[in-house]
Amino acid sequence: MTTLLEVRDLRVSFPVGGGRTIHPVDGVSFALERGRTLALVGESGCGKSLTGLALLRLVPSPGSVDASSVIRLDGMDLMSLDEDAMRAVRGGRIGMVFQDPMTSLNPVLTIGDQIAEAVRAHRAVSRREALSRAESLLSEVGIADPSRRLSEYPHQLSGGMRQRVMIAIALAAGPEILIADEPTTALDVTVQAQILELLDRLRVQHGMAVLLITHDLGVVAGRADDMCVMYAGQIVERASTLQVFEAPAHPYTRGLFGSVPTITGPRERLTPISGSVPPPTAWPGGCRFAPRCPLRFERCDTMPSLRHAAPGHESRCWLSGVEP
Numbered sequence: 001m002t003t004l005l006e007v008r009d010l011r012v013s014f015p016v017g018g019g020r021t022i023h024p025v026d027g028v029s030f031a032l033e034r035g036r037t038l039a040l041v042g043e044s045g046c047g048k049s050l051t052g053l054a055l056l057r058l059v060p061s062p063g064s065v066d067a068s069s070v071i072r073l074d075g076m077d078l079m080s081l082d083e084d085a086m087r088a089v090r091g092g093r094i095g096m097v098f099q100d101p102m103t104s105l106n107p108v109l110t111i112g113d114q115i116a117e118a119v120r121a122h123r124a125v126s127r128r129e130a131l132s133r134a135e136s137l138l139s140e141v142g143i144a145d146p147s148r149r150l151s152e153y154p155h156q157l158s159g160g161m162r163q164r165v166m167i168a169i170a171l172a173a174g175p176e177i178l179i180a181d182e183p184t185t186a187l188d189v190t191v192q193a194q195i196l197e198l199l200d201r202l203r204v205q206h207g208m209a210v211l212l213i214t215h216d217l218g219v220v221a222g223r224a225d226d227m228c229v230m231y232a233g234q235i236v237e238r239a240s241t242l243q244v245f246e247a248p249a250h251p252y253t254r255g256l257f258g259s260v261p262t263i264t265g266p267r268e269r270l271t272p273i274s275g276s277v278p279p280p281t282a283w284p285g286g287c288r289f290a291p292r293c294p295l296r297f298e299r300c301d302t303m304p305s306l307r308h309a310a311p312g313h314e315s316r317c318w319l320s321g322v323e324p
Contacts (some may be wrong), residue, residue: 004209005032005055005177008070012047012054014063014280022280025051026233032177037203037210039224039241041217041256045277047233048213049099052179055211056090074176092122095170096179100186101162105154111138112150115169122173137168142198160191167198174206181213196223217260221245229253232277232288238306239313249315252289287317295319 012025025047032038040048054065057078065071071078073093078086090096098104106114115134116127125133131150138146141164154162163183170178180199184192196219203210212224220227220241227244229237229252237250248254255273275292278284284291290300299318306314309321 002034003031004034004074005211006070006072007031007055010051010054010069010071011066012050012059012063013066016281024233024280025054028230028233028235030228030235030238032209032211033226034176034209035203035207036225037200037212037223038226038228039212039214039220040228040230041214041220042230043215043256043277045279046230048215048230049181051230052096052181052211052213055179056094056096057086058090088122091118091170091175092173093175094177094179095173095175097163097166097170097181097183099182101159101166102154104166105162107154110151110153111157111165115150115165115172118169118172133172134168137171138165140171140202141165141168142194143168159187160195163187163191163195164198167195167202171202171206175208177209177211178203179211179213182215183212184214184216184219192219199223217256229256232283233280234288234316235306236289236316237309237314239310243310243313247310247313249309249313249320250289250317251293251295251319253315255292 008029010025010028011023013021013023016022028051030038040051042048050059053059055071057065059065067079069079073089078089081089112131112134115137116130119125119130119133135146135150138149143149143161143164157165183199184195187195199210200223202208212219214220224241227239227241228235229244229250231252237244237248237253244253248257258271259273261270273292278288286301286303290296293300304316304318306316307321309315315321
């Protein structure tokens with residue numbers, strides 16, 4: 001395996017007035033291997049989607065990615081690229097499926113025009129050739145009668161079909177990495193499974209790497225090779241998905257598992273994590289999960305670093321293993 005995307009100390013800053021700055025993404029590091037799926041998991045508000053946007057330098061103003069952040073795509077430093085060069089990366093080498101297809105698609109343009117636009121942004125082809133490519137992409141993502149769908153508008157499609165169109169747009173230029181931000185949100189369970197199976201098939205077929213951003217552990221199970229658990233702007237646990245599912249090391253990760261219903265095992269009440277993710281303006285000075293953690297003790301007033309919980313398994317908790 002080779003590292004395709006290296007992210008180190010990724011930090012996103014927003015000014016909030018009074019000379020203060022907050023960091024909703026604060027020192028995030030991970031590596032995405034070629035041909036593998038990495039899941040970025042956590043509750044809403046923990047910084048997952050902003051991390052995905054930061055990788056493409058699409059953080060909304062007045063936010064910015066700190067210059068000290070390291071983002072390397074196959075060895076190329078994305079932080080050093082000018083805007084024109086970065087446009088070639090967005091959609092070209094890295095495709096993104098945004099969270100809400102209804103608001104991401106243009107309601108007054110046909111499906112064919114929107115996919116063709118993405119094709120022509122990265123390939124020197126005629127409009128006819130781009131529409132032909134769009135039809136092929138619709139067929140590839142499992143939309144029946146693609147030639148007819150080219151002339152339809154987003155409101156004429158179901159939620160699942162709109163999500164497939166978003167995937168087709170992301171694939172338009174044959175990217176090496178696909179970032180899928182909550183790709184199953186607002187879809188029924190059957191359609192969720194179809195979309196996840198489609199992403200798996202496309203990953204294998206095109207040899208892509210996939211960054212899967214989700215709050216749903218059920219989406220991760222059986223779909224992701226590796227897993228990063230995110231809380232309050234930081235990675236709190238990092239390992240293979242199998243390791244995390246078999247032996248979650250961080251109290252937050254264990255809390256997430258305790259909040260998920262199962263169809264096997266004893267019929268017990270779920271144990272939700274008390275409280276909610278604090279906003280970046282109110283993060284505690286030590287461990288950011290400490291105010292919600294049932295295992296809190298005096299040392300939690302100091303911020304822990306990622307520690308070795310087991311070989312290849314790291315956890316940001318004083319109770320987990322040893323210093324790296």
